[in-house]
Every structure is written in structure tokens, then in C-alpha cells.
Amino acid sequence: MMIKKSQSLPEVAVIGLGKIGLTLAAVFAHKGYKVYGADKNPDVVSLVNKGKSHISNEPGLSELVKDAYENHKLMATDSNKEAVSKANIIIVIVPVLVDENNEIDYQYIDDAVGDIAEGIQKDSLVIFETTLPPGDTKNRFGKHIEHKSGLKMGEDFHLAYSPERVYSNRIIEDLSNYPKVVGGLNEKSLEIASSFYKKALHCELIEVSSIEAAEFSKVAECVYRDVNIALANELAKFAEEKGVPMSEVISASNSQPYSNIHAPGIGVGGHCIPIYPYFFINRGLNKGLTTLSRNINDSMATYAIRKIEDRLGSLENKNVLILGLSYRGNVKEPTKSTTLLLIDHLREKQANVFINDPHFTNSEIIQYEALPLGLQNKFTSEIDVIILQAFHKEYEDLDLEGFTNCQLVFDGRNKWSKEEITNLGIQYEGIGR
Structure with a gap:
């Protein structure tokens, strides 16, 4: 890509406006870049185009999105092709997951890369930030863009990889504090990608010898x-x-x-x-x-259920309350949460499964084949077992006195006082305690 000698900044497309993608787009816009965000969810697109964030628990993000909207620096579209066609730099942050057999699921990113190939302009730079198996940026996606666009990577378009390295609830902070690992297809790709990140994020850079080294890291x-x-x-x-x-x-x-x-x-x-x-x-x-x-x-979910059974015997018809649908405290994210494994095990044991999570609505919890239960609900007096899975701040000083029938608390995060719980006449179990 030919970088103009003028002070004008290249225009940027961010493909995927999830938690990380939207934050990247908003930060780039805040640094003066014109950003085109693309997402297949029309609700996300609609909100961004009104200056609103669909992510509620990222400090500073709502303000950045509003600021970008008011300064005409960020617009969203549901067309990846449209966003890419307007940009000199394309950032790809579309999820790659594994299926129930732990095989890699490329569905979403393959579709996105196909769209990129249709919209890409000559001399553009494509940077993948999605976590990928080593070799995929070049051998799967670069070649796909080549085949579909007719452009040659390394000559007609540039290619780089720079993994996202941020933590939920502090993404904006991490973008400036964490070193940015960058690998390029060739020297020119690395040079352009590094120059962009220096200006757009003002962070330390770690330039590695290849795309594969960056993916591997x-x-x-x-x-x-x-x-x-x-x-x-x-x-x-x-x-x-x-x-x-x-x-x-x-x-x-x-x-x-x-x-x-x-x-x-x-x-x-x-x-x-x-x-x-x-x-x-x-x-x-x-x-x-x-x-x-x-x-x-x-296997730790199985281990927890076994420890509970060792104390109480059969869990058939026992009322079990899991605290936290999220995979960890103070985030709204159920992906691969241990709670999902616990639900499966408890259903096999024919227990009655209840979930409390302040980050999820009742209708969202019901989708996971468990019953929502508020901590002020009178039915708390019928709960036999409490399992602390995600330590949300709401559970720090949880009053258990209303759980008058509770026989055992399994503290899956080792956060509660064993003495305080046993003083209530409730058995306590933890991990390594």
C-alpha cells in the first residue's frame, strides 16, 4: 500500500463489531481515523450509527462510540464488502471457535474473508487480529483473497497478523498498555502494519520475523x-x-x-x-x-459434583443453585462457561438446576435449560446446594441466612469464608481447602 506523504490518515475497515472489534473501531476513530465498521447483526449496526454501544460493561467504550459518531469518524454497515471497498487498512476480528468435537469452526471468518476478497482495493493492507492456528493467515485466508480477488498478496495487497491481547472489562486500557505483537508477510507488510499501530494505538510494538511467529505467540x-x-x-x-x-x-x-x-x-x-x-x-x-x-x-466440573455427592449422597430431586452463568466474574460471557458443564452433570443426576446471574435476563438464562432464581425470591429457602461458579461483585457479601434449607455450599472459586458458612450450619467445600 502506498502511504501518502500528506498528513491525511488512511481509512480503516474493522470487520466484526463485537466487544473487541467495536472497541478497536472506536479507539481508531478517537485517534482521527475514518473508520467503517462492519457487522452482520443489524441491531449492532443500527446502534453504532446512532452513536451507541451494544457493549455495556467496557469502561469508556460508550463515550468513545458517542464521540466518534458526533465527529463523523465512525459509521457501521452490515456489508463487509462495502466497508472494505472504502478502506486502505482492513482489520479482521471475526471469531474462530471449536465445535462440540473440538474441531475448528471457520464458518464466520471464511464468510467474512470471502466478502473482503470482493471489496478489497489494490495496495490495501489486511491485518488479522482473530486468534488463528499458525499458518492460517497466509495459507487459508491470504490465498482465499488471492483466488477470489485476482490480486497477489505481497504485491497487489499486503498482509499482516497482530493478535488481540486484551482482557474483558479493560480493553481500552490494555490496548495502550500491552505490547502489540506484529508479523508481516514481507518487509513492506510489516512496515505498513507497524506504522499504523504506532499511530493508532501509541503502544509498544514487538515485531516478529513472520506471520506464523505472531500467530504462534x-x-x-x-x-x-x-x-x-x-x-x-x-x-x-x-x-x-x-x-x-x-x-x-x-x-x-x-x-x-x-x-x-x-x-x-x-x-x-x-x-x-x-x-x-x-x-x-x-x-x-x-x-x-x-x-x-x-x-x-x-474435568473440574465432574470433580465438584463428585465432592458434593460424597457429602450429600444422591442429588436426585435436589434443588441446586449455580451462582454465575458467565465463565468468570463481572463479565457477561457464557462461552465455554463451566456452568454449562455443571448443568449437564446435574441434569444427568436428575437434580433441579437453578441459575442466578445479575448480568443475564431470565429469558437468557432459560435458554440454557436452567431456571432463573433471584436472590430475593422466597424459593431460596428451598435450595439444597449452592455452587459458586463466577464470583461477581454481587456475591462478595452475599447473605446466606435466607437459604434455610441449604445443606452445602461448594465454593468453586475459593472466595468465601468457610468459618462464616459453617457457622450458619451449612457444610462447606472448596478446591484445595
């Missing part, structure tokens, strides 16, 4: 976390066998600067950790720690 981050959480869970279960409090072990061990034992818990969820290790596993890394860690972390 993001998946490796997630595998590292998954492996270390699995280690913490394995140690916690062993500590229980030996009658040793895992919290004390972690505090003591981590006083050594080279030790960083993670917190054990009831499971791992979200778009990243339970999904991206399969990008390695399905490409040949199907033995060893990566696969074992996935199995350990997904």
Missing part, C-alpha cells in the same frame, strides 16, 4: 495459562488428599520469585483458554501437557 500464551491452571488444580486435589490447605501452599511457594502457582478453581471458560489450545492439538500437538491440561481443567 498468541496460541502459546493461552496454552501457558491453561497448563498452569491445570497444574494448580492437580496440586489442589492432591493437597486435599494430604490434608494440606492449598491457599497456604500457594502463598508460601510464590514468595520464591521463580514460582507462580495459579489459583485452582472449578473450571476454565471464555473465548480463549478452553478453545485455542485445540489450534495446536488439532495440528499435531496431540500428546503431552497441552492435551492433558485441557482434560484436567474440563
Whole structure:
């Protein structure tokens, strides 16, 4: 892409206006870029074109979207082709997931790349931020754009990869604080991509030698976390066998600067950790720690149910309340949530499953084949078991006195006081406690 010598900035298309995509679009617009956001959801498009964010729990995002709208720097469309045709730089942040068999599901991003190929102009730069298996940016998507557009990557259009590395509820902060890893198809692609991010995000850059190295780095981050959480869970279960409090072990061990034992818990969820290790596993890394860690972390829901049964016996017709549909505290995100595994196990045990989550409506909870239950509802007196799965702020000082029939609390995040719960005459179980 020929960068003009004038002070005018290139126009940007952001393909996918989810939590990260909309934030990127708004931040780019705030830095003076003209941004065309594309999303297949007409409700999202309509809101953005009114200066409103459909994401409610990202600090600062609503203000940035409103500002971008008022300054005519951000517009949205449901046509990827239209957005791409107006832009010099195309950012792709469309999800890649795994299906129920843990096979990679390319449906959404394949469709988006097909649209990009139809709209792309010569000398444009395409940057993928979606987490991908190493090799996909060039070998799957770059070649698709080549084949459909008739343009040659590296000559007629440029190609780069820069993984998103942000955390829900602090995306804007992370975009400026986290180093941006960037890999290009060739020197020119890397140069243009790096120049864009320096101006658009004002963050530190880490330029790597290839697109594949950048792709690999993001998946490796997630595998590292998954492996270390699995280690913490394995140690916690062993500590229980030996009658040793895992919290004390972690505090003591981590006083050594080279030790960083993670917190054990009831499971791992979200778009990243339970999904991206399969990008390695399905490409040949199907033995060893990566696969074992996935199995350990997904087994924690089964482990929790077994511990409850060891205390109470059969769960048939027991009323079980799960606190948190979200995969973690203070976000609205059910993807791969441990709660989904818990629901399956409890239904197999013929228990009655109830869910409380302040981030979801009753109708949203019902979609997951569980009954919503407000914490002020009189039926709380009929609950036999409480499972803390996502530690929302609303649960920090939860008054359990109304749960007069509750026999056991399973603290899946080790956040509550065992003493306070047992003083109410309720049995307490945690992970490694």
C-alpha cells in the first residue's frame, strides 16, 4: 500500500463489531481515523450509527462510540464488502471457535474473508487480529483473497497478523498498555502494519520475523495459562488428599520469585483458554501437557459434583443453585462457561438446576435449560446446594441466612469464608481447602 506523504490518515475497515472489534473501531476513530465498521447483526449496526454501544460493561467504550459518531469518524454497515471497498487498512476480528468435537469452526471468518476478497482495493493492507492456528493467515485466508480477488498478496495487497491481547472489562486500557505483537508477510507488510499501530494505538510494538511467529505467540500464551491452571488444580486435589490447605501452599511457594502457582478453581471458560489450545492439538500437538491440561481443567466440573455427592449422597430431586452463568466474574460471557458443564452433570443426576446471574435476563438464562432464581425470591429457602461458579461483585457479601434449607455450599472459586458458612450450619467445600 502506498502511504501518502500528506498528513491525511488512511481509512480503516474493522470487520466484526463485537466487544473487541467495536472497541478497536472506536479507539481508531478517537485517534482521527475514518473508520467503517462492519457487522452482520443489524441491531449492532443500527446502534453504532446512532452513536451507541451494544457493549455495556467496557469502561469508556460508550463515550468513545458517542464521540466518534458526533465527529463523523465512525459509521457501521452490515456489508463487509462495502466497508472494505472504502478502506486502505482492513482489520479482521471475526471469531474462530471449536465445535462440540473440538474441531475448528471457520464458518464466520471464511464468510467474512470471502466478502473482503470482493471489496478489497489494490495496495490495501489486511491485518488479522482473530486468534488463528499458525499458518492460517497466509495459507487459508491470504490465498482465499488471492483466488477470489485476482490480486497477489505481497504485491497487489499486503498482509499482516497482530493478535488481540486484551482482557474483558479493560480493553481500552490494555490496548495502550500491552505490547502489540506484529508479523508481516514481507518487509513492506510489516512496515505498513507497524506504522499504523504506532499511530493508532501509541503502544509498544514487538515485531516478529513472520506471520506464523505472531500467530504462534498468541496460541502459546493461552496454552501457558491453561497448563498452569491445570497444574494448580492437580496440586489442589492432591493437597486435599494430604490434608494440606492449598491457599497456604500457594502463598508460601510464590514468595520464591521463580514460582507462580495459579489459583485452582472449578473450571476454565471464555473465548480463549478452553478453545485455542485445540489450534495446536488439532495440528499435531496431540500428546503431552497441552492435551492433558485441557482434560484436567474440563474435568473440574465432574470433580465438584463428585465432592458434593460424597457429602450429600444422591442429588436426585435436589434443588441446586449455580451462582454465575458467565465463565468468570463481572463479565457477561457464557462461552465455554463451566456452568454449562455443571448443568449437564446435574441434569444427568436428575437434580433441579437453578441459575442466578445479575448480568443475564431470565429469558437468557432459560435458554440454557436452567431456571432463573433471584436472590430475593422466597424459593431460596428451598435450595439444597449452592455452587459458586463466577464470583461477581454481587456475591462478595452475599447473605446466606435466607437459604434455610441449604445443606452445602461448594465454593468453586475459593472466595468465601468457610468459618462464616459453617457457622450458619451449612457444610462447606472448596478446591484445595
